[in-house]
Amino acid sequence: MTFAISRIGDDSYCDYTALLAMILRAFAYMDPLINPASSAHRLTAASLQQKAKDEIGFAVTEHDQLIACTFVRPEPPCLYIGKLAVDPRAQSRGLGKLLLQEAETLAREQGLNILRLETRIELTGNHQVFESWGFRKTAEGRHKGFDRATFIEMQKTLACLPG
Numbered sequence: 001m002t003f004a005i006s007r008i009g010d011d012s013y014c015d016y017t018a019l020l021a022m023i024l025r026a027f028a029y030m031d032p033l034i035n036p037a038s039s040a041h042r043l044t045a046a047s048l049q050q051k052a053k054d055e056i057g058f059a060v061t062e063h064d065q066l067i068a069c070t071f072v073r074p075e076p077p078c079l080y081i082g083k084l085a086v087d088p089r090a091q092s093r094g095l096g097k098l099l100l101q102e103a104e105t106l107a108r109e110q111g112l113n114i115l116r117l118e119t120r121i122e123l124t125g126n127h128q129v130f131e132s133w134g135f136r137k138t139a140e141g142r143h144k145g146f147d148r149a150t151f152i153e154m155q156k157t158l159a160c161l162p163g
Contacts, residue, residue: 003095005102008057008069009049015066016045016052019059022066023048026085034120036143036150040083055082058102060095068095072103078116078155079107100133104158115156121149130154 008019020043027040043051051057051071060068067090073080081103086095103115117135119126127137135154143150 002062003067003098004061005098006059006061008059008071009052014049014052016048018066019048019069020045022069022087023083023085025087026068029088030120030123033122034150036146040085051083056106058099060098062090068099070099070103072106074110074112075116077112078114079103079110079112081115081117084117096129097133107158113158115158116153117155118151118153120151127152127154 008014023040023043027038030038055071055073057071058069059066066087068086070084071082073082081100084096084099100115107113107115115135116138117130118141119130121140131154133156135156137152138155139153140149141151141153142148
C-alpha cells in the first residue's frame with residue numbers, strides 16, 4: 001500500500017472533525033488503563049485547528065482516508081513529539097515509525113538533535129515500541145494532583161548527518 005504524508009493545516013489535509021475522531025479511536029484503548037484520563041478527551045475540532053497553527057502536524061492518508069497523525073513542536077535542543085496516533089484499523093503497518101522518520105527529518109532541518117516524547121507510565125507496550133525505535137527513558141513525571149509518577153519522558157538522540 002502507498003501512504004501519503006501531508007502537513008495538517010495546509011491545503012492537503014484539514015478535516016479537523018475526522019482528525020479528532022481518529023485520535024479518539026486511537027487513544028480509546030487507554031481509557032481503562034490510565035489515570036488521569038487522556039488529554040485527547042479535551043480536544044475539539046477547533047482546538048486541533050489551533051494546534052495545527054501552533055505546532056507542526058503530519059497526517060498519513062491512504063485512499064484519502066486519514067489513518068495516522070502526530071503533532072511536533074520545537075523545544076531546542078529537542079523536537080517534542082505529541083499526539084502520535086494510528087487508527088486501530090491501520091496499526092502494525094509501520095505508520096508510527098513513518099511519522100517518526102518525518103519528525104527526524106524535520107528535527108535535522110531545524111538543527112535539533114533530540115526527539116522527546118512522553119508516554120503514560122501504565123502503557124508498557126508503548127515504552128517497548130519506543131525503545132525499539134531508539135528512545136530511552138530519561139525522566140518520570142506526574143500530573144497535577146498526583147503523588148505518584150503518571151508518565152515517563154523518553155528521548156532519542158539523532159546521529160549527525162555528514163555535511
